[in-house]
Amino acid sequence: MLARTLAGPAPPLEPSPMPERSPEIAFDQPCPIRDVLDRIGDQWSLLVLAALDGGTLRFNELMRAIGDISKQMLSQTLRRLEQDGFVRRTVFAEVPPRVEYELTDLGRSFLGPLRQLVHWADENHRDIVRARRSFGARAG
Amino acid sequence: MLARTLAGPAPPLEPSPMPERSPEIAFDQPCPIRDVLDRIGDQWSLLVLAALDGGTLRFNELMRAIGDISKQMLSQTLRRLEQDGFVRRTVFAEVPPRVEYELTDLGRSFLGPLRQLVHWADENHRDIVRARRSFGARAG
DNA sequence: CGGCATCCCCAGGGATACTG
């Protein structure tokens, strides 16, 4: 299946007609990209990462910052991000309890490519909306 | 909600509490990024785009290329990508019917940022897997 | 061949209540 293609070695910025396959790569997940995208591709992970880009936040601060996320989802999302090494969780032995979340180096390094994507989205959103409209005009 | 932050030109490094919603912000989608991500963030869009990076393909060729996608999902994914202007669909009046899919300029331009992300995923996948394992060691 | 329509199932996720 094509999943392998996405996992190719280096992303040539030049248009390369032949995507090379690396036959020997097969760890836990068949495709690193699918693996990564399955995580950050969910409804909330990117929002959480973006929120933490501003600095350390506590659980409820994150809830308020994102606004429309449930406790359960925030909790689950944070655990996964922590698990994958994007986020560091620090518990303070206080009363009432305090837990702080912050980006790790890995998490911060991810924001680079992410910003590229965000930038592209910003730049091209108008075109997309326009395409969508004109498509709506042609079809129903 | 935080969605706006992702759409901003430059993410504010100051922790800016935005507890209130902006009721007036409502184009088609509240946030370009959410809008774009909701599309390409699904299970299949990126795979389709990657497949078409190699060149024009027909419907069944795409099915075979991706391998584990159903007709319905491929059809739906292609329609959305076409709708958003990433993909061009060409129907040939032949018997049997022939339909070809190819990337538009917009679609191709998107592969730039995408490759950055792919590159990052490739580079850091090992670290992620490692983090995941060590987390599994600490917790259950 | 290239799809849309239909059926059907189950897991993702919201709401709520409870705990440390």
Added chain:
DNA sequence: CAGTATCCCTGGGGATGCCG
């Protein structure tokens, strides 16, 4: 405050069949 446990329901998406 910072979660976990439980319930419940919706809709995403697979399988299949039909049509141009």
